[in-house]
Amino acid sequence: MTETNPENETKVDEYQGSLANSKEDERRIEVWNELKANLKEIKKPKNVLLLGEYGTGKSSFINTVITALTGKYRYYADIGSGNLHSTTRLHKISCKEYWNPENEEDRALNLPNFIDIIGLDVQLSNPYERDTVNSQIMNLILNGKLSEDTDLLDLGMKLKEGKKIVEKSEDESLVIDIIVIVVSLEDDKIPHTLLDEIYAESKKRSRQFPVFAVLTKSDKCNDQEKLEKKKKYIAEEISIDVRKILICKNYHAGQNPDSRDVEILEFLTKLCDPCLKAVKLHKVEVEEEQATLPDTVAPTSTPIPPTNGCSLM
Template sequence: MGGKSSSSLPPQLVDKPWLQMEWGGRGNDLQFIKDYTPKADGQQQFRILLHGPVGAGKSSFINSVISSLEGRISVRAGVCNSNQGTYTKQYKTYRIQIGNQGNMSPLVLNDMMGLENVPRRHRRVHVKDVEKAMKGHIKDGYIFNPENSLSETDNFYNKTPKVNDKVHVLVSVIDASKVHLLPDKVVEKIQDIRDDATDLGIPHMVILTKIDEACPEIKKDLKNVCRSSLLQKRVLCFSKLVGIPENCIFPVKNYHSERNVDNDIDALVLNTLRRIIEIGDEHLKNQERI
């Protein structure tokens, strides 16, 4: 790849790509996403729930998806410096416009408060709220309470969720540069949430963000993501930590400082979004057969 021998490669890169990526497939992925229609009975929306540690890039990924699909940089989801703590306080749904006719995509993305590294006695608080969100019990606009999970008597509790209210794919968003530094309590929370998703029959996927911060060679050229030994180690590390297959972990570079859309960033974002749709749609079809 690139005509270089393994001896001339930087030590952070391997000669044979460990990640298969069609950089020229951006147009096909974009068309697939634009053409996608949920096929399950009564379903008009395909809901993707994002969760993960504070500052991992959940809101930035939402902005990146919107930017890649709408063809212009979006900052619709508010973000802040990760050193300032969590910016997202409420459960919020983001919908995406397709084309110039005002048509809305069936894809909806839900953002929620980050998983804090709180004392063990509070460990289940966010896990309970994530479970309720997956079941479709949390209404848009609910402000998360660090001390208590959403009560069934709260006005933001949806007592009778329909298929469009429920989550169809759970996505953990993790900072690739900090995978090996995740506190045990945060790992336990992610494992608990993964267990809940499995019990509910919801597929679980992982997005590794900030890959350019994890590997200097990726920062030089985003296409080096396919051969970065450092990133491969982070994928293996998280796979072992949580018990999720490597082929369900996707590296992504979010839009952050860019002022215009970039084909390579779009390619990674759109390919990941396509795989999320394909895995979730396959699961929905299997459920209908049961």
């Protein structure tokens, strides 16, 4: 059971109160009210899964969204540096962990749960295979068939070795509702094969999921034309409306919330649209084809030849 942090409650309430009293934040207040309206229509918090290569800023984006909501940066999702994985497990960050305002009405809002996982290795993607290591990992997570804190590094190694995983029954509390694909703007490369795999897992397997995308590290890309071109290309690659893509510069420890909050909250409002739902697909059943005899049936036994020229009538 998650313990309530009184200090965190005070910070959240102070932050929301400052928004209400600042004329400069009229748009932020408007967006916050739009978000609240959506959240009031949702019966339970949505599980939002962050997918992408390692080092793209998935964990940092989770912390950034929570900072925009609460006004305080904290390491709810662990972040690292370099080429090593900082997240190696299935980590569910429940809304109850970060959302504890004193205001009873606000506390009841069903803000999202964030599912942080290991960065996917593009070398484990293959356009000629259906069940790659990445696609198997995604399929298990999307359908709630892995437990919280599952060691995903270990799972990946076992799948690479060709071992068959014993699937657990579906856990409804971990079934994914929304997919957010995270791509870094730090370089020009686009993980085409990985994006194709994510699209296939999100649309063609057992469920269809609403998909959004975030382009992180926008401070690393000063060419606005190139940035917009990449945004449009990714939208086409995963077949989503370009308005479902957020260009974002993540917060870091020690930074105070600023004007980027409005766009982040607008994006969150879209994620929490009550009309968007994961849909379980019902496959059409077909009758098994029955074997039919050809027009000319070959004899099944050797005929008895006539004897002594006599008819066998």
